[in-house]
Each structure stands twice: as structure tokens, then as C-alpha cells.
Amino acid sequence: xELVPALAxxxxxxxxxxWVGLLFYFNFVQIPALKAAAADGTAAxxxxxxxxxxxxxxxxxxxxxxxxxxxxxxxxxxxAFTLRPGYAAIGIGAWLGTxxxxxxxxIIWPSQQKILGLKPxxxxxxxRARRVxxxxxxxxxxxxxxxxxFMAGGLTHRAAFGL
Amino acid sequence: xxxxxxSLWGTxxxxxxxxxxxAIAVRACLS
Numbered sequence: 001x002e003l004v005p006a007l008a009x010x011x012x013x014x015x016x017x018x019w020v021g022l023l024f025y026f027n028f029v030q031i032p033a034l035k036a037a038a039a040d041g042t043a044a045x046x047x048x049x050x051x052x053x054x055x056x057x058x059x060x061x062x063x064x065x066x067x068x069x070x071x072x073x074x075x076x077x078x079x080a081f082t083l084r085p086g087y088a089a090i091g092i093g094a095w096l097g098t099x100x101x102x103x104x105x106x107i108i109w110p111s112q113q114k115i116l117g118l119k120p121x122x123x124x125x126x127x128r129a130r131r132v133x134x135x136x137x138x139x140x141x142x143x144x145x146x147x148x149x150f151m152a153g154g155l156t157h158r159a160a161f162g163l
Numbered sequence: 164x165x166x167x168x169x170s171l172w173g174t175x176x177x178x179x180x181x182x183x184x185x186a187i188a189v190r191a192c193l194s
Contacts, residue, residue, distance in 0.1 A: 027171065027174070028171070083192070085192075089189050092189055134168075135166070138168035138169075138171075139168060141174050141175075142168065142175075142177045142181060143178070143181070144178065145175070145178030145179060145182050146178065146181050146182040146185045146186075149182050149185075150185070150189075
């Protein structure tokens with residue numbers, strides 16, 4: 001096993017676990033918990049102390065996952081993204097991951113900055129940001145299912161082993 | 164019609180359907 005692909009694969013999986021793990025945490029735990037916490041007035045702790053930390057690791061692990069995945073593809077990067085014969089499976093996975101990364105940085109994070117008060121926003125803008133962030137997060141959760149299917153399949157794929 | 168992404172179950176079912184559609188499409192491309 002060559003060193004660079006081996007390290008890239010290891011880092012891709014490590015960072016991917018953190019990214020998708022936090023995505024699952026947001027959707028399965030934090031969003032429902034915030035609704036319950038808002039009802040009994042205890043949401044401030046989650047918003048102030050947990051959400052910012054989770055979002056920090058979430059958005060940067062997304063970047064590391066994508067970069068390590070690109071390094072793992074190496075010279076087959078273009079073949080994967082253009083879905084050349086034999087690269088369709090890993091290519092679909094790569095596109096899904098790229099769309100998810102875009103969602104994190106272009107939609108979820110700017111919305112969360114307004115929700116968490118890191119960026120000035122009116123109450124109406126915060127309400128809209130909550131809706132946008134929820135739908136973008138759910139959209140990424142939806143995409144994570146085929147993403148993981150194709151990425152797991154990609155482990156036996158020629159792009160992973162350079163066959 | 165309700166947005167399926169408004170609920171966790173709707174999101175997961177949408178993800179499963181999307182997985183099946185893409186898997187079939189990729190299989191068709193590979194064969």
C-alpha cells in the first residue's frame with residue numbers, strides 16, 4: 001500500500017465519520033432537543049455552548065473530508081467527476097459529497113451565524129435562517145444515504161485501489 | 164403536499180428512494 005493514498009483514505013474516513021456523525025447528531029439529537037428545551041426555557045445552554053462547537057468541527061471536518069477524498073482520487077479526480085466508464089459509482093459519491101460541502105459552507109453556516117447571533121439579524125431574518133438551515137441540514141441528511149452507499153461501494157472500486 | 168424534509172422519517176425515506184434511483188442509474192451506466 002502506497003503511503004499517500006493510504007494516509008488520504010485514513011484521513012478521508014476519519015474526517016468523514018466526524019462530518020456525517022455531527023450531521024446525524026444535529027438531525028437526530030440537537031434539533032429535536034432544541035424544540036423540547038425551548039419549551040422549558042433551557043435552550044440557551046445548547047445554543048451558547050454546544051451548537052457553536054459542534055458547528056466548528058462540522059464545517060471543518062467537511063473540508064478535510066473533501067480534500068482527503070480529492071487526494072485519494074489523485075489522477076482519477078477528473079475521471080470520477082465526469083463519470084467516465086468505470087467511475088460512475090465513485091463519481092456519484094464524489095458529486096454528492098461536493099454538493100453537501102457546498103450546502104455546509106454556503107447555506108447552513110451563514111444561516112447558523114444569524115441564528116446564533118454571530119452575525120447581526122432581525123427576528124424575521126433569524127426565523128427565515130432557522131427554516132433554511134433546517135431544510136439544508138435535512139437535505140444533507142437525505143444525500144448522506146446515497147453518499148455512504150456509493151462511498152462504501154467505492155472502497156472496492158478501481159478509483160480506491162488504482163486498478 | 165407536505166415537504167418530506169420537514170420530518171426525519173420523510174427525509175430518511177427520501178434518502179432511501181434517492182439511493183435506489185441512483186444505484187439503478189449507475190448500474191445501467193456500467194452495464
